[in-house]
Amino acid sequence: MEWFEDEALWADFTDVLFSAERAAEAETRAASSPLLRVAPGTRVLDLGCGPGTYTVPLARRGAEVTGVDLSAALLDRASTAASEAGTEVRLVRADMREFAEADRFDLVISMYTSFGLFDDHEENMRVLRNARTCLAPGGRLLIDLYGKEVMARDGARPKILDVEGGTLIVRGTVLDDWTRFRDDFYLVRDGRVRQASIVHHLYSAVELKRMLAEAGFTGVECFGGFDAEPYDHRARRLIVRGVRA
Numbered sequence: 027m028e029w030f031e032d033e034a035l036w037a038d039f040t041d042v043l044f045s046a047e048r049a050a051e052a053e054t055r056a057a058s059s060p061l062l063r064v065a066p067g068t069r070v071l072d073l074g075c076g077p078g079t080y081t082v083p084l085a086r087r088g089a090e091v092t093g094v095d096l097s098a099a100l101l102d103r104a105s106t107a108a109s110e111a112g113t114e115v116r117l118v119r120a121d122m123r124e125f126a127e128a129d130r131f132d133l134v135i136s137m138y139t140s141f142g143l144f145d146d147h148e149e150n151m152r153v154l155r156n157a158r159t160c161l162a163p164g165g166r167l168l169i170d171l172y173g174k175e176v177m178a179r180d181g182a183r184p185k186i187l188d189v190e191g192g193t194l195i196v197r198g199t200v201l202d203d204w205t206r207f208r209d210d211f212y213l214v215r216d217g218r219v220r221q222a223s224i225v226h227h228l229y230s231a232v233e234l235k236r237m238l239a240e241a242g243f244t245g246v247e248c249f250g251g252f253d254a255e256p257y258d259h260r261a262r263r264l265i266v267r268g269v270r271a
């Protein structure tokens with residue numbers, strides 16, 4: 027089993043990875059980010075939608091959103107979040123390496139490092155090609171992740187965080203000559219320690235731009251945050267956007 031197929035990981039760490047703060051941040055970004063602007067009826071595909079962190083706020087702004095995820099438990103949470111927000115979303119349990127509905131969407135998003143999860147480079151390329159297939163001509167792909175340059179600048183220092191009822195320790199390790207990154211989580215709660223690890227590719231802006239170009243995207247550009255800031259020494263995220271010609 028690959029780490030992202032482990033439902034227990036998402037169940038154990040759900041309130042840490044998908045905190046109320048992150049949900050509020052997504053709501054603010056959906057309302058104000060020029061990169062996430064949607065008009066009523068914009069057809070959005072949220073790849074690796076998780077508990078609907080962006081699916082639901084974008085639907086609340088009038089977009090027709092489809093969320094795709096492998097985790098049944100997270101899709102249940104997304105469904106509940108949509109009902110509570112009084113909005114409708116379409117949720118599909120599928121592997122992003124397989125999901126491809128041709129010409130169906132105006133915007134495909136991949137948020138919070140939901141891209142680059144597969145060890146095999148070709149499988150990550152397949153996700154990009156599927157995203158291109160899913161887009162109607164002129165549609166856009168937006169990927170938000172933790173860039174290699176940001177990681178190199180900020181360092182992978184261990185973090186100790188207070189979480190509800192316990193403490194979370196996160197230790198990051200750079201792997202394979204800065205190709206991949208592993209986050210080890212240790213959650214101390216109720217006298218127990220639960221451990222989980224997440225491994226993903228670590229892309230520089232240049233690497234990711236090349237990959238989008240290879241998958242057939244044009245007008246590929248990078249941003250350093252959701253206000254469409256440049257990807258420079260102040261960047262907090264690596265956001266790359268490409269257009270399906």
Ligand SMILES: C[S@@+](CC[C@H](N)C(=O)[O-])C[C@H]1O[C@@H](n2cnc3c(N)ncnc32)[C@H](O)[C@@H]1O
Nearest residue numbers: 030074075076079095096097121122137138140
């Ligand atoms: C870091 S979480 C981000 C979730 C969400 N985008 C957010 O912003 O909160 C990554 C998500 O990708 C999903 N995922 C992992 N592997 C997947 C796969 N092969 N196909 C579809 N979804 C997958 C996980 O279940 C998880 O919900």
